[in-house]
Amino acid sequence: MKKILGSCLTVLLLGACGEEKPKPKLEASTNKDWVIIFDGNSTDALRGYGIEDFPEGIWYVENGALVASPDTTNRDLVTKQRFRNFELEYEWAVDTAANSGVFFHMQEDLSMEAGNGNSPNWLDNYELQILDDENFYDTLAVRSAGSLYDLIEPVAKELKPIGDFNRARLVHNNGHVEHWLNGNKVIEFEMNSPEMKKLLNESKFKENPDFHSHQEGHIMFQHHGQRVYFKNIRAREIE
Template structure:
């Protein structure tokens, strides 16, 4: 009986450790650090980023680091919605090193993988998949990072998959980006992660 109870308890602990965890609590920026002078704030349970007077790059960076994970975010672009979801990243000031799952206006490679301050575009989605982006409405992006393989989905459809040793060898933080140039506004909600 004790052995059975122990097995059940261990199973519960193991399941809990792989459960989906909220990175954004819907109330404030707890668990995150703002990098740059652009605006990040919470309004009616939504996380909002928008250009500030400097019109530069800005980031909201997780306090924790992650290796293998499945990240799910919902986003809605307003104005010029050029943004991104970084992973395995590190940052100094507003200079970020790592990889980005692109979040951009229609026909600008949302779901593609870009390496900042490195090799640039590594893979873009097929042209016909661009139409999956719902402009002015909520979209769901999923990024799965396991071993050397990263896969992205947009609104339930796989956008790209990439096998890359450099990405697999890295570890780092999650970061949401606001692009430079001004006039950018993006809303986020349900930022959740499951460690693998």
């Protein structure tokens, strides 16, 4: 009987080890209070890239969501607050064939003229891609929704239909980055690891020696010329 019980216990332990680990939670003691960036109404925590005010008309609030207008010139949104180590939560949805992204540690050191019709800084920082995978012309997985744009393909990705909101979570802690999408961890990497340096050296970012060289800065929501939606945006610093 002892042998049977021991064997059963071993099986149970091995089964537990084989289960997918639950979503890690940061200890409450290591986090400051949440900063509400957008609550469905107020845009006071945001402003346009390179300007002091919220870019009315380029972005607008509708049905509790921030919406990028496709009928205007591009201007990204940045948080007024700057972050170093942080946790960011937000929800996003796209219109048909829409493209956008979320950047972090952003600096405002470029003019609005990017030379290719896109918003500034997109070649300078890591981007968590937002995209309509079904209808956008570029179908490479490394540029698909949830990817670390042009660097890392997302894994275990589950997307909502066009028009429905996806839940996203981005964590940066001393160079360790995680991107969660609809409850699944789709990206994880170390900024200064040999693996990441190799990826950068083999990418189109290799000509930029200062790529993501800053350790703190703004969080930025990209205006790429198509209609995208953001809501329930909040962030908190990690000590």
